[in-house]
Amino acid sequence: MQSYLRFIEEILIDEDRLQQRVEALGAQINADYSHATDLLLVCVLKGGVLFLTDLMRHIHVPHAIDFMAISSYGAGARETSGIVRIDLDLKQNIEGRNLLIVEDIIDTGTTLAYLRRLLLARNPASLKICTLLSKPSRRLTDIPVDYIGFEIPDKFVFGYGLDLDELYRSLPFIAAVNPGMYAHE
Numbered sequence: 001m002q003s004y005l006r007f008i009e010e011i012l013i014d015e016d017r018l019q020q021r022v023e024a025l026g027a028q029i030n031a032d033y034s035h036a037t038d039l040l041l042v043c044v045l046k047g048g049v050l051f052l053t054d055l056m057r058h059i060h061v062p063h064a065i066d067f068m069a070i071s072s073y074g075a076g077a078r079e080t081s082g083i084v085r086i087d088l089d090l091k092q093n094i095e096g097r098n099l100l101i102v103e104d105i106i107d108t109g110t111t112l113a114y115l116r117r118l119l120l121a122r123n124p125a126s127l128k129i130c131t132l133l134s135k136p137s138r139r140l141t142d143i144p145v146d147y148i149g150f151e152i153p154d155k156f157v158f159g160y161g162l163d164l165d166e167l168y169r170s171l172p173f174i175a176a177v178n179p180g181m182y183a184h185e
């Protein structure tokens, strides 16, 4: 038996639903960017990696990819502090480019609000946000989100890029943590 099974309260989104939705998001992005001559997907590490690699297979307009890693202090036991640290920055100049941020989940919105402000200050031609998951009931900062895979309830989730203390990112589905079986912070 695989050890993560006892941490699962329920499978919120199974593999079929996930893959169908990712394909649909790709189709929407293809339509929206059909006339764009440039598209740069900015993946937020590490959680966004599985989503990015599946999503980009459905994006047929020419696009490049790049990565950022950010960590936000205070997330977890208490509310996010709003202080965000850049651990890895983009490797290229984004002035005049069409950016699409690819993120795993928007919780309070603090991290993405910071990232959005930071990237807008570098004068891209456009900036949109694509998140696989969103927890609208947790939002503290109102940020414009252009593509949302699924809205989910206020539960801690893992799988498909999202981790449980750095583990289980490779699972092909999104599961909600059983709070009784897993003490998070």
Ligand code: IMP
Residues within 6 Å of the ligand: 047, 072, 075, 080, 104, 105, 106, 107, 108, 109, 110, 111, 112, 155, 156, 157, 158, 162, 163
């Ligand atoms: P925010 O700044 O509160 O929106 O936090 C967003 C970040 O918190 C995400 O990019 C994730 O890294 C992490 N996060 C929030 N909720 C979850 C969850 O349910 N599972 C795993 N990571 C989460």
Ligand code: MG
Residues within 6 Å of the ligand: 044, 045, 046, 047, 048, 103, 104, 105
């Ligand atoms: Mg993230």
